[in-house]
Amino acid sequence: MKEITITVNGTAHTLQVENRLLLVHFIREVLNLTGTHIGCDTSSCGACTILLNGKSVKSCTVLAVQANGKEIQTVEGLAPEGSLHPLQEGFKENHGLHCGFCTPGMMMRASELLQNNPNPTEDEIRWGISGNLCRCTGYNNIVKAIQYAGAKIRGEELPSTEPEFV
């Protein structure tokens, strides 16, 4: 057991945890923040993606003790209660989700992507989310959602949200 302090979505938590506790279990089961999902549990799908000191990581492959003294952001911390982050708005407006299982991880990954590169090309978006699997959407609307969020963050005219039929 080790005492750790982790700041999650702006609130510091000091707790005794077992050394082998995975960060994703700390988030979901100790803090009850169930927006972060567990899909593959083998670092492949990206459903468990969170930001650790601003960098997107797969929290199923990080120990809670490794996050000691660090800051975490989960999907719950993207926007204040009652409002939507541009990414959340983008996913909503562009049907960027069907079942929604991959969505929190997609949005957390996209939030670092847009932080580093506010105006990514389609190719950069597709490479940027290459560690996140979606079994429903076929990705096109996820790409559109991220483009929409980028435009909103840059303060530019928003792209059309009309569905494309191809």
Added chain:
Amino acid sequence: MIPAPFEYDAPTTLEEAIGLLQKYGDEAKILSGGHSLIPMMKLRFASPERLIDINGIAGLSHISEENGTVKIGALVREVEAEHSDLLKKHFPIFEDVTHLIADPQVRNMGTLGGNLAHGDAANDHPAVMIALGATVIATGPDGERAIPIDEFFYGFYMTALQHGEILTEIQIPVPPAGTSSAYHKLERKVGDYATAGVAVQLTLDANGVCTAAGIGLTNVNPVPLRAARSEAALIGKTLTTETIAEAAKYASEDCSPSSDLRGSEEYKRDMVAVLVKRMIKKASERILI
């Protein structure tokens, strides 16, 4: 999947970390990015009794150039290597390889030191370091030791690192003018380990004669392999189609791939030949630009 229980230390100096490694010997394992070790612990392929997390040790995250040598700290993350201007300037191969390692989240955590120390022929940096003629610096109770990359990989998950030693730095000679490099691996999907991978660094003189060549192969041999006969086939020659084909043939003959879910032995040998040809061309085109 939850790892077996273990003790956890997070030392803040190298001395402290080395002391802990000496004290606990075989029971302890170093934790860097954790992206090879933690998956193995979750699957219970590895159950170390103690993890020594070296991420809190300062001075292991530099990328610098000194007296004709580029020095890369063991804790440099893939993402940092991907965006380093110094590495881009001397070694375009780093942009090739980092793009092909796993995915952005894994690259935010995985370290270059861990990628080598893991001793896995499926990892991509070993072949790159072979092509670049790197030296691995290990720090232990008796101080630093320089290990040439050709003496570093021993066997399946085995390296020349001894108990009590930490891989602290990777050193790569700055190549002469007229040099460039390239890497590619065949993968079934993004994030997959290589079906076959080839790293090439070449130096050409003003007449287009090859004066130095480094060629490393990924995941087609029990240990990361230097394609020595291929290198020799290029040196002293201009890179004609015949010369390149000869080098490719030697690499495909000298590796020892196993048939598995990524392909048959025969297929992998063929792919090695194709990739050797392509990477020689790519590296040499980069020189002419």
